[in-house]
Amino acid sequence: MKKTALIVIDLQNEYLPTGKLPLSGIEAATANAAQVIDHARMKSIPVFHIRHEFANNEAPVFVPSSSGVEIQPAVAPVGDEPVIVKNHVNAFRDTDLKQQLEAHGVEEVVIVGAMSHMCVDACVRAAVDMGYPATVLHDACATMDLAFNGVTVPAAHVHATMMAAFEFGYGTVQSTEAYLAAA
Secondary structure (H helix, E strand, O other): OOOEEEEEEOOEHHHOOOOOOOOEOHHHHHHHHHHHHHHHHHOOOOEEEEEEOOHHHOOOOOOOOOHHHOEOHHHOOOOOOOEEEEOOOOOOOOOOHHHHHHHOOOOEEEEEEEOHHHHHHHHHHHHHHOOOOEEEEEEEEEEOOEEEOOEEEOHHHHHHHHHHHHHHHOEEEEOHHHHHHHO
16 A cells, blocks of 8 residues: 555635635535544544745735634644645645655645645646645535636536546545545
């Protein structure tokens, strides 16, 4: 069996209904992520927490030292679980995530978090491109409505499109329940 790590992406206060960038289904996604984190801890699977901040207050969201950048309490790190702060969409870009995975002997990753169409997408693709088989737990991820060229795409469709793309060419997509039952 390959050594697995859990990557928890950007489950921060900014995405809650009280934050500046609320996501559709964030509470359910966070609750499922909490179950997966608890399972990982019980099985001694390393958990890597990713926290997004924009450097130098360059954006109106994820402002350093604001409550919005704090990881939600339900999925907060414990003990020596690493928190990797990123300033870009991709959790591997300009961070030591890859080095930390290597230091832990990780061979495959399980990914949960937000937003499905941005930071989860970038992390999944980068991980697979670096040789880490990826499993995405679809109901432990959340996103938002998007608009393009006068067309609004509901969050459920954005999310389903991303999960379909992952399953088509990047990895395994499972529910939290199926993942935990098989583990």
